[in-house]
Amino acid sequence: MIRVEKIHKSFGEQEVLKGIDFTFETGKTNLIIGKSGAGKTVLLKLLVGLMKPTKGKVWYDKLDFVNLSKEELQSLRMDVGMLFQGNALFDSLTVEENIRFPLDMFSKKMSIDEKQERVNTCLAKVELEGVNHKYPSEISGGMQKRVGIARAIVLNPKYLFCDEPNSGLDPKTAITIDELISNITKEFNITTVINTHDMNSVMEIGENICLLHQGKLAWQGSKEAVLDSSNETLTDFIFASPFLKKLRNAAAG
Amino acid sequence: MLRELFNSENSVLYHVGKFVMWQKEIYKKPENWSMYYKEIVRQMYDIGIGSLTIVMIISLFIGAVTAVQFSYQLSGGLIPEYYIGYVVRDMTIIELAATITCLVLAGKVGSNMAAEIGGMRQKEHIDAMEVMGVNTSAYIIMPKIIAAIIVIPLLVSLSAIVGIMGGYLASIATGSVTEADYIKGLRSFFVPYNVLMMYVKAFVFAFILTSVSCYQGYFVKGGSIELGEASTRAVVYSDILILVADFIIALVLTS
Ligand SMILES: Nc1ncnc2c1ncn2[C@@H]1O[C@H](COP(=O)(O)OP(=O)(O)O)[C@@H](O)[C@H]1O
Ligand SMILES: [Mg+2]
Numbered sequence: 001m002i003r004v005e006k007i008h009k010s011f012g013e014q015e016v017l018k019g020i021d022f023t024f025e026t027g028k029t030n031l032i033i034g035k036s037g038a039g040k041t042v043l044l045k046l047l048v049g050l051m052k053p054t055k056g057k058v059w060y061d062k063l064d065f066v067n068l069s070k071e072e073l074q075s076l077r078m079d080v081g082m083l084f085q086g087n088a089l090f091d092s093l094t095v096e097e098n099i100r101f102p103l104d105m106f107s108k109k110m111s112i113d114e115k116q117e118r119v120n121t122c123l124a125k126v127e128l129e130g131v132n133h134k135y136p137s138e139i140s141g142g143m144q145k146r147v148g149i150a151r152a153i154v155l156n157p158k159y160l161f162c163d164e165p166n167s168g169l170d171p172k173t174a175i176t177i178d179e180l181i182s183n184i185t186k187e188f189n190i191t192t193v194i195n196t197h198d199m200n201s202v203m204e205i206g207e208n209i210c211l212l213h214q215g216k217l218a219w220q221g222s223k224e225a226v227l228d229s230s231n232e233t234l235t236d237f238i239f240a241s242p243f244l245k246k247l248r249n250a251a252a253g
Numbered sequence: 254m255l256r257e258l259f260n261s262e263n264s265v266l267y268h269v270g271k272f273v274m275w276q277k278e279i280y281k282k283p284e285n286w287s288m289y290y291k292e293i294v295r296q297m298y299d300i301g302i303g304s305l306t307i308v309m310i311i312s313l314f315i316g317a318v319t320a321v322q323f324s325y326q327l328s329g330g331l332i333p334e335y336y337i338g339y340v341v342r343d344m345t346i347i348e349l350a351a352t353i354t355c356l357v358l359a360g361k362v363g364s365n366m367a368a369e370i371g372g373m374r375q376k377e378h379i380d381a382m383e384v385m386g387v388n389t390s391a392y393i394i395m396p397k398i399i400a401a402i403i404v405i406p407l408l409v410s411l412s413a414i415v416g417i418m419g420g421y422l423a424s425i426a427t428g429s430v431t432e433a434d435y436i437k438g439l440r441s442f443f444v445p446y447n448v449l450m451m452y453v454k455a456f457v458f459a460f461i462l463t464s465v466s467c468y469q470g471y472f473v474k475g476g477s478i479e480l481g482e483a484s485t486r487a488v489v490y491s492d493i494l495i496l497v498a499d500f501i502i503a504l505v506l507t508s
Contacts, residue, residue: 048384077386088381102385105285161384 007056034212081152296400316419338438341420367487370470405459
């Protein structure tokens with residue numbers, strides 16, 4: 001479980017987050033949703049420590065994340081996996097070497113065979129085969145996402161963060177990536193936080209949703225609650241597309 | 254006013270301060286020596302082998318030009334001709350080998366490092382490593398600096414040798430001095446201390462050009478335009494600082 005309390009973040013004059021309280025629950029796919037520029041990435045970076053909040057607290061269970069000592073932070077890092085919006089795969093390394101990178105860096109006691117086995121397990125988890133020795137530039141965007149996920153889970157994290165996991169993917173591939181992340185979350189009972197502005201994701205895997213709007217938490221709830229909600233910011237966001245609006249009006253009328 | 258000077262991103266002092274603070278992050282105990290070792294070897298190869306040709310070509314010509322021009326200044330004078338060998342040798346060892354090689358390497362290796370690291374910053378590779386728990390200042394920068402301070406002095410030695418050969422070839426070809434005289438010159442008035450001075454320079458310049466270039470890349474923001482600017486700044490600042498250091502080393506080591 002991760003909890004943010006009264007979290008603020010400003011860049012100079014610009015106040016991006018203006019006091020947000022939210023709990024990201026264990027074993028669930030927690031979604032941060034909102035329009036482009038709403039501050040989703042900023043919130044995610046605060047959660048993983050790539051940025052520091054201007055004010056407020058981040059709790060990893062009972063750990064005060066912002067004020068951890070170097071050693072405590074280092075050991076918590078081993079429990080964190082992250083999938084970046086642009087994948088952030090190292091382009092000079094092959095798929096296999098990318099996934100093995102955290103093991104090479106931190107699992108000094110592991111033998112080469114054990115590492116190989118772990119890499120293959122992760123590749124199987126993300127349903128990729130036969131690309132071990134390809135370079136990131138030689139595989140498709142969807143496959144790159146899978147490699148990114150495999151790398152994020154290779155150290156068996158307790159927390160998984162995904163920044164727009166299905167941006168730039170066709171709708172069908174996007175759904176399979178969503179399902180993959182959701183399955184991993186359930187199988188290992190981890191705390192997953194996903195940034196998205198994709199409606200399909202919200203309705204598929206939105207177990208615990210945090211809607212950001214103008215720096216504030218505008219709505220929270222599960223996907224089941226979305227359709228019943230009369231929150232205007234939420235309905236504006238969900239039915240942003242003219243096509244959905246028409247369907248909705250037709251259903252209502 | 255003073256606070257402005259240290260806090261504004263446009264102020265030189267701000268960057269000097271940030272650069273110095275950053276050095277503390279670089280020289281940390283590695284997470285895993287074997288990963289660092291691999292990276293050092295890769296960098297040594299890139300810097301060394303990658304720069305061999307250009308360093309040799311430039312040194313050959315610098316030696317040749319020194320010889321030809323000195324012989325022009327000598328012509329008709331009282332100074333014996335074998336002095337050409339002596340002058341080329343000392344000019345190369347004391348000044349040209351280290352300075353010219355490192356100015357060239359700032360353009361080649363420095364800009365390359367700034368662009369590579371800046372690209373990693375922009376493509377979130379550095380963030381990805383940070384989240385994994387890697388100390389990126391150490392893992393990305395330290396191997397480059399270690400590789401450079403090992404390999405660049407070697408390149409500078411090579412440059413000195415090739416420069417002296419260039420002087421020889423030019424002198425013989427133009428007939429300004431006989432082979433025996435050039436060699437006699439090379440063997441005259443040799444001061445081993447000058448070689449030490451060459452290595453001090455090579456070592457210091459190597460550190461300057463890698464750490465300044467890495468700094469420019471590591472803290473880059475924005476997109477491809479900023480990346481280009483960072484790469485240019487890496488070369489310009491390295492060059493200026495190398496020449497300033499050259500002056501200071503000359504003052505200190507010859508006093
Ligand atoms: N490092 C930064 N420096 C200054 N402003 C930033 C920085 N990162 C994000 N911002 C600003 O914060 C706002 C929210 O950005 P972001 O979190 O990336 O939005 P999104 O919800 O699309 O992910 C934007 O207006 C952006 O300009
Ligand atoms: Mg974003």
